[in-house]
Amino acid sequence: MKVLLIIFFFIVIQCLLIISNAIPNLIMPESSDIIFEERYNDILDFLVIGDWGFQGKGVGRKHGNQKNVAFVMKKWAERYNSKFIINVGDSFYKSENDDHQGVDSIYDDKWKTAWLDVYKGRLAEIPWYSVAGNHDWYNNVYAEIEYSLNVNSRFFMPSLFYVRTNIISGKKPTKVAWIHIDTNLFFYTYDMIPNDQMKNNFNILGWNNDIEVENKLRWIEQQLIEQQDSDWILVAGHHPLIGACVSFNYMPRLVELFERYGVSAYFAGHAHVLEYQTPKPDSPVAYFTSGAASRTSDGCSGKDWGMPEGTFGFLHATIIENEMTFSFVNATTTKDKIVYQGKLTARSTWRPK
Numbered sequence: 120m121k122v123l124l125i126i127f128f129f130i131v132i133q134c135l136l137i138i139s140n141a142i143p144n145l146i147m148p149e150s151s152d153i154i155f156e157e158r159y160n161d162i163l164d165f166l167v168i169g170d171w172g173f174q175g176k177g178v179g180r181k182h183g184n185q186k187n188v189a190f191v192m193k194k195w196a197e198r199y200n201s202k203f204i205i206n207v208g209d210s211f212y213k214s215e216n217d218d219h220q221g222v223d224s225i226y227d228d229k230w231k232t233a234w235l236d237v238y239k240g241r242l243a244e245i246p247w248y249s250v251a252g253n254h255d256w257y258n259n260v261y262a263e264i265e266y267s268l269n270v271n272s273r274f275f276m277p278s279l280f281y282v283r284t285n286i287i288s289g290k291k292p293t294k295v296a297w298i299h300i301d302t303n304l305f306f307y308t309y310d311m312i313p314n315d316q317m318k319n320n321f322n323i324l325g326w327n328n329d330i331e332v333e334n335k336l337r338w339i340e341q342q343l344i345e346q347q348d349s350d351w352i353l354v355a356g357h358h359p360l361i362g363a364c365v366s367f368n369y370m371p372r373l374v375e376l377f378e379r380y381g382v383s384a385y386f387a388g389h390a391h392v393l394e395y396q397t398p399k400p401d402s403p404v405a406y407f408t409s410g411a412a413s414r415t416s417d418g419c420s421g422k423d424w425g426m427p428e429g430t431f432g433f434l435h436a437t438i439i440e441n442e443m444t445f446s447f448v449n450a451t452t453t454k455d456k457i458v459y460q461g462k463l464t465a466r467s468t469w470r471p472k
């Protein structure tokens with residue numbers, strides 16, 4: 120009898136071990152408790168790219184679509200001494216028939232072939248502040264967090280949601296708050312999720328219900344409240360909020376929050392275009408889409424400005440005190456050209472503290 124009991128417990132323990140091994144390593148939090156603070160002198164220069172990890176060859180292009188954009192971005196980052204990249208997700212795609220979506224693990228070759236080998240010079244020295252796109256969710260999205268935490272923090276994604284502040288010294292010290300969010304939870308309802316692995320990932324995090332949506336919206340609202348002393352509040356996420364693209368599921372709730380708390384600008388990708396929606400009297404938020412760094416598609420209908428399908432590129436921006444200047448750059452060929460330029464002013468100029 121005793122022997123049977125011991126064997127029984129041995130089997131139970133083995134089963135528990137097998138189950139615990141099957142659950143991906145969940146050391147990574149969904150949102151970071153700490154705020155990452157950075158300090159800069161005088162000028163804050165940065166580039167915004169999205170949807171960049173598609174490695175299929177471009178027709179008639181010397182380097183392929185992704186590499187052409189990378190070539191031009193390197194030139195811009197060096198010319199303007201850019202401080203970081205805002206990566207709005209879809210970092211890794213299935214590029215060929217025998218390829219896979221996203222990354223398999225922290226050991227996936229794509230860390231080298233689709234990122235390190237492609238973005239050179241200054242682009243390989245500065246941090247990439249990243250969020251996950253749907254294609255990252257189609258595989259091991261946790262591996263991207265793990266890579267950031269344990270392998271190379273220059274691919275910066277310590278959690279799915281996080282906040283950074285940039286304190287810029289100078290004649291008038293300026294505070295820029297960045298809120299990096301995962302929009303996949305708001306863009307898809309659970310039943311609409313287009314991929315089994317993504318559904319599985321949602322299940323693991325318990326993201327299969329409206330309560331989680333409300334929890335995350337509350338988290339975003341809390342961060343917006345805490346950052347009200349900022350001259351600039353900038354939000355980065357994967358899915359766009361321009362024109363008709365805003366209408367998906369819980370996405371209008373984000374617009375509501377951004378308007379209520381005076382967000383300066385929202386940066387996204389997903390639509391494989393460069394697009395812009397100007398601030399309006401009833402909606403002072405500027406909306407940017409920069410999702411054309413390796414593939415192109417149609418954009419959101421109802422935008423104020425956008426490039427046609429077939430044009431590749433990225434967004435460049437510079438903040439000096441109360442002013443942000445920005446340029447959308449056509450990097451379809453290595454003969455790059457600015458295709459749209461504009462200016463924004465700090466919240467303090469239109470939203471009294």
Ligand SMILES: *[C@@H]1O[C@H](CO)[C@@H](O)[C@H](O)[C@H]1NC(C)=O
Binds near residue numbers: 451452
């Ligand atoms: C971008 O550049 C390419 C190549 O020079 C050109 O064919 C295309 O028309 C340009 N796009 C825009 C919107 O100007």
